[in-house]
Amino acid sequence: MKTIIFWLPLFLGVSAIAQVFGTGFEVPEIFNDPYTDTGDATVAHDLLNNTNEPFVDFAPSGSEIGFNARYEPYDTPGVGLTDGDTVGVTDSPPNNSNPFPDGLNGYEISDVDGNFILEFDPVQISSPTISIAYFVSETGYEGDGTANVSASDRLRIYVKDINSAVEYDLLDTTGNDINDLGIEGVWQTASVTIDNSPDITVQLIIEARNNSGAEAFFFDSVHFEGLLGIADISENAVVLYPNPATDFVHISASEISQASVCIYNSLGEKVLERIISHSLLNISALTSGVYFVKLTQENKTTVKKLIVK
Structure with missing residues (x-):
């Protein structure tokens, strides 16, 4: 996975704020069939794109950031994604009342029967603000996410400083029943700002654990904004x-x-x-x-x- 470095084409004074990169999942082609993992559900492994199935991975293209998915089993492994599940890039929003906020497409993770980790390409930037829109479907979630078992649903969205390994949470349901958090049934926006961090390399990561089709997480509108101040030839x-x-x-x-x-x-x-x-x-x-x-x-x-x- 490559590290992306971006430069602002116009500078106003000494510095400027500019949205430099992101994705609304609009570029990958859409396939509406379930995604079936051809790997071994009992061991952790990278997830690969399959012919005529939803994209779970995507290489960067133009202004679209790339992303890569992988799977990790429960402590006692289940079937994982080998039985065909609704994951990856999709044009099917949560429901008609809640379309994707950024274009027509988004990314869905549901019925993983294990852990689904979605990692976006690292970005080198200064003092960034990273944001993402997410939607948690209304249903009966199980457990508090602390145990790596099937009845312990969990969603974590965080940013990792690649050099220091410090992690910044945008959302972490671990330790809570998702039903108690008041985040279901409506699009939410989570963001984090890392101040006073020149030339930091950061990576946005999503970790999801669920075990039914009704337990669906949707994502859209990933944005990296940063202070790209350069001092300064006019x-x-x-x-x-x-x-x-x-x-x-x-x-x-x-x-x-x-x-x-x-x-x-x-x-x-x-x-x-x-x-x-x-x-x-x-x-x-x-x-x-x-x-x-x-x-x-x-x-x-x-x-x-x-x-x-």
């Missing part, structure tokens, strides 16, 4: 031309001397890095698309959007 002090460009682009600034230039694609992947002492930059190796050019000189930085034809 935005207006740097101009890229031509833009769109083909083989070469000129970087117009008041003075360029041993400046560092890094170019990132729309997935946040670094595709070119140069130290330049003049304004002309060869971009002939880049394919058509949208890029972000990060120019650093004398510990000051700006980021500009570049379109390559």
Whole structure:
């Protein structure tokens, strides 16, 4: 699972707040048949996408963050997802009165007969706010989630700092009967802000345990927002031309001397890095698309959007 690094294309003053990434589960193709796990339900394992079945995993695409699902059995294993269950990306909302809040699609986890762990791609960001919409169907949930057994339903949504392993809960029903929490039957939004955390790498994780089709959890509208402040070459002090460009682009600034230039694609992947002492930059190796050019000189930085034809 790759780490995604994002740069804000426009800077207002010293810093700005911008939604940099997320998913509403709108990109994956929809399949309405049940998902059937072909793995061994008695051992923990990664869940794989099956032909003509709902996507449980998804690679990042454009502005859509990727995610990966895995399964862990009860202490005394059950059938898991080998009997065919409603999990993964879906266009079927909880009910007609509660459509998905962000587009037409969402993600459902129900009747796992074990533990379903959904991990989103790590994101490198500064002082982030991470949010997600979730829906807990109204039904008779069992237990308090403290035992890894079938009659102990549980839902936890949290953010993990990859470097320090510190975890920040958005929701954790462990230790409670879900029916007592007042969270059923309506879309809820959970969020957490991690202040004073420059260049932190965070990962959103969902852990769900349930054992019937009525015990359904739905998710949508995953967003990562962060303070991407850069101090700072003024935005207006740097101009890229031509833009769109083909083989070469000129970087117009008041003075360029041993400046560092890094170019990132729309997935946040670094595709070119140069130290330049003049304004002309060869971009002939880049394919058509949208890029972000990060120019650093004398510990000051700006980021500009570049379109390559």
